[in-house]
Amino acid sequence: MASAIPIVPPPGTTAASTVGANGESSSSTPTTNAWTSKSITSKPSAVSLTNSNKSRTCRNIVIHGFCKYEGKGCEFNHDIGKPAVSVSSPEISKAKLHVNSPIFKPSNLSSGAVKAESINAPEFVPKQSQDPNALAGANADSRPMAQPFASPMQNNLMSNIDNLPANFSQFGINDVSMSMAGQMAGNYYGEGSANNYYYQGTGAMLHQPLQYHLYNTPLPHVSNLLPHQKTIHGFFISDTLREELHRKNEMILQTVNAQEYGLPEELHEYHSLYPLDLTQEKSTEVFGYQSSVYKSMCSVDGRTYALRRIEGFRLTNEQAMQTIEGWRRIRHANIVSIREAFTSKAFGDHSLIFVYDYHPCSKTLYDVHFGSQAQLASQVVVGAPKNADHVIHERILWSYLIQLTSALKKIHSAGLAARLIDPTKILVTGKNRIRLNCCGVMDMLTYDAAPNIAHLQQDDILNLGQLMMTLACKSLTATHNIPKSIEYIAQHYSQDMKNMILFLMSQPVPMKTVDQIISMLGSRVLQEINDVQNANDVLESDLSRELENGRLARLLMKFGFINERPEFDMDPAWSETGDRYIIKLFRDYVFHQVDEAGLPVLDVAHVLTCLNKLDAGVEEKIVLMSRDELSCLIVSYREIKACIESAFRDLSKSK
Numbered sequence: 001m002a003s004a005i006p007i008v009p010p011p012g013t014t015a016a017s018t019v020g021a022n023g024e025s026s027s028s029t030p031t032t033n034a035w036t037s038k039s040i041t042s043k044p045s046a047v048s049l050t051n052s053n054k055s056r057t058c059r060n061i062v063i064h065g066f067c068k069y070e071g072k073g074c075e076f077n078h079d080i081g082k083p084a085v086s087v088s089s090p091e092i093s094k095a096k097l098h099v100n101s102p103i104f105k106p107s108n109l110s111s112g113a114v115k116a117e118s119i120n121a122p123e124f125v126p127k128q129s130q131d132p133n134a135l136a137g138a139n140a141d142s143r144p145m146a147q148p149f150a151s152p153m154q155n156n157l158m159s160n161i162d163n164l165p166a167n168f169s170q171f172g173i174n175d176v177s178m179s180m181a182g183q184m185a186g187n188y189y190g191e192g193s194a195n196n197y198y199y200q201g202t203g204a205m206l207h208q209p210l211q212y213h214l215y216n217t218p219l220p221h222v223s224n225l226l227p228h229q230k231t232i233h234g235f236f237i238s239d240t241l242r243e244e245l246h247r248k249n250e251m252i253l254q255t256v257n258a259q260e261y262g263l264p265e266e267l268h269e270y271h272s273l274y275p276l277d278l279t280q281e282k283s284t285e286v287f288g289y290q291s292s293v294y295k296s297m298c299s300v301d302g303r304t305y306a307l308r309r310i311e312g313f314r315l316t317n318e319q320a321m322q323t324i325e326g327w328r329r330i331r332h333a334n335i336v337s338i339r340e341a342f343t344s345k346a347f348g349d350h351s352l353i354f355v356y357d358y359h360p361c362s363k364t365l366y367d368v369h370f371g372s373q374a375q376l377a378s379q380v381v382v383g384a385p386k387n388a389d390h391v392i393h394e395r396i397l398w399s400y401l402i403q404l405t406s407a408l409k410k411i412h413s414a415g416l417a418a419r420l421i422d423p424t425k426i427l428v429t430g431k432n433r434i435r436l437n438c439c440g441v442m443d444m445l446t447y448d449a450a451p452n453i454a455h456l457q458q459d460d461i462l463n464l465g466q467l468m469m470t471l472a473c474k475s476l477t478a479t480h481n482i483p484k485s486i487e488y489i490a491q492h493y494s495q496d497m498k499n500m501i502l503f504l505m506s507q508p509v510p511m512k513t514v515d516q517i518i519s520m521l522g523s524r525v526l527q528e529i530n531d532v533q534n535a536n537d538v539l540e541s542d543l544s545r546e547l548e549n550g551r552l553a554r555l556l557m558k559f560g561f562i563n564e565r566p567e568f569d570m571d572p573a574w575s576e577t578g579d580r581y582i583i584k585l586f587r588d589y590v591f592h593q594v595d596e597a598g599l600p601v602l603d604v605a606h607v608l609t610c611l612n613k614l615d616a617g618v619e620e621k622i623v624l625m626s627r628d629e630l631s632c633l634i635v636s637y638r639e640i641k642a643c644i645e646s647a648f649r650d651l652s653k654s655k
């Protein structure tokens with residue numbers, strides 16, 4: 001059921017004949033959805049004003065706090081203090097109003113228009129710019145300190161943020177602006193990022209960081225909330241996950257000037273090469289050749305890939321290229337998938353290029369546990385001997401072992417051998433999440449038409465043992481003195497871990513298999529499954545929060561398609577009439593409310609509540625006010641939802 005009310009127009013105007021808007025309007029409201037049949041402008045039942053009006057409080061005062069027509073003919077009583085309710089107050093919805101009332105058309109429409117004589121008005125010249133000397137003087141003003149530059153956008157953002165705390169009161173948020181502003185002013189790049197390295201000295205492009213910290217974690221005094229209260233964080237995924245995903249997205253979009261870095265503009269189907277290898281010195285230790293890694297964009301599917309270039313390698317046997325076919329078929333959660341391999345002279349030499357899936361922001365296992373940052377973190381005093389606190393936690397070691405065993409199981413079952421289990425060739429793509437990298441490279445570099453796979457698979461198991469020993473001792477030279485390393489492992493880890501490493505590194509009698517490792521892992525696999533499922537649950541709950549936001553975003557998109565549309569179906573007024581007029585008024589109700597002082601209400605809680613009620617199509621009624629403040633509509637969310645659906649249907653049908 002919907003109702004409309006034109007607010008008290010002054011006597012003598014055309015709309016004066018409309019509903020007794022000063023309160024006691026007729027209770028005979030229609031029971032049909034009047035505006036869906038485009039009847040907004042149809043005539044309502046009129047109620048004439050009575051002589052007792054003088055004793056009755058003017059409705060405009062009650063609703064708006066003032067009456068435009070006070071002293072200009074409005075005969076109601078204006079001697080009342082402050083209005084009891086604001087425009088947005090739900091109190092108003094208690095009034096019984098009628099939807100079929102005509103919309104008030106003010107007789108003096110031109111009052112707001114620019115008058116003819118104003119065309120001749122002198123051009124406005126700001127005071128400051130009139131006197132260049134004064135300006136120079138102002139600039140020469142001896143300020144004690146340089147003022148930090150704040151762009152207009154920044155200023156707006158900061159002032160909006162300053163206004164926010166009052167609006168989250170319902171969620172128990174008071175100090176949002178303080179925390180946000182503090183975070184925004186600070187340097188959010190915790191670690192020296194690749195950006196700084198690559199843009200160093202180029203001066204070509206100043207990187208604008210994303211504001212990852214717009215929603216800081218709740219402060220202690222707002223975390224103690226009542227069950228029905230929510231913080232703004234409750235509507236979004238966790239800060240850490242959001243920042244991680246933002247960083248990954250940002251990393252995918254990073255580019256450098258190809259000429260400046262001596263990179264080809266195009267390489268086969270790939271372009272926009274971006275070097276990932278941050279070390280200046282290139283080692284030949286692993287492959288026997290120097291290698292580089294680049295992020296690049298594929299012009300065929302638009303995806304990002306990691307290109308590994310083996311420098312100065314001349315392919316002598318075309319058959320070697322076939323070895324990649326077996327690897328292309330392997331899809332596993334702990335293996336970096338390979339897409340293709342090709343040779344190229346684009347770098348000015350004979351290069352062999354392998355194309356792998358790109359995992360943004362990943363690090364190598366070496367970087368994580370042996371890199372300079374890891375070393376610093378593990379030593380309270382530089383050079384101090386390691387103690388038990390700085391060994392890798394046993395649970396992490398078991399997790400690594402289970403993941404790598406799972407990868408090896410897949411590889412060996414496919415009749416292949418990894419041939420490279422090295423901390424620099426294992427990627428860490430998430431928390432304790434590892435993937436075997438560079439699969440297939442060795443098969444091509446040391447091509448053998450009839451390789452001894454069984455022998456190579458035994459090597460894989462031995463290499464896995466060496467890696468585990470290196471990690472357990474947290475020393476790259478652990479395998480140089482095996483008895484001492486085993487002693488160290490026995491001191492710091494369980495008997496099971498020591499036995500496992502001994503098994504992996506022992507001589508095969510006659511053969512060791514991955515299945516044997518799996519049976520030795522036993523119940524640890526169950527622990528890993530449990531951890532993975534718990535992590536999955538956390539992600540799922542994060543996802544469900546954003547799911548709601550996605551729903552609201554779609555609703556807002558519908559609004560955007562409909563509201564203020566300049567022309568549709570040969571009708572320039574389409575978005576301003578019929579059902580769409582309700583939608584427009586609802587948009588004003590949700591977003592454009594002002595408080596008693598005429599200041600914009602920036603209340604996220606109000607917006608979310610309205611949009612959720614709209615999406616659910618609840619029966620609750622609200623009062624929508626026309627922009628000229630002369631008519632009101634009382635509508636339910638269900639009816640507004642029907643209007644939006646019908647208007648959107650019109651738009652989509654027209655395709």
Ligand SMILES: Nc1ncnc2c1ncn2[C@@H]1O[C@H](COP(=O)(O)OP(=O)(O)OP(=O)(O)O)[C@@H](O)[C@H]1O
Binds near residue numbers: 282424437
């Ligand atoms: N598939 C990939 N996706 C995303 N990043 C990758 C990928 N492969 C490698 N990288 C990144 O490239 C960087 C360099 O890799 P690389 O294998 O050359 O390691 P490295 O430690 O430099 O080894 P080396 O000493 O052999 O050059 C790594 O830090 C890793 O983060």
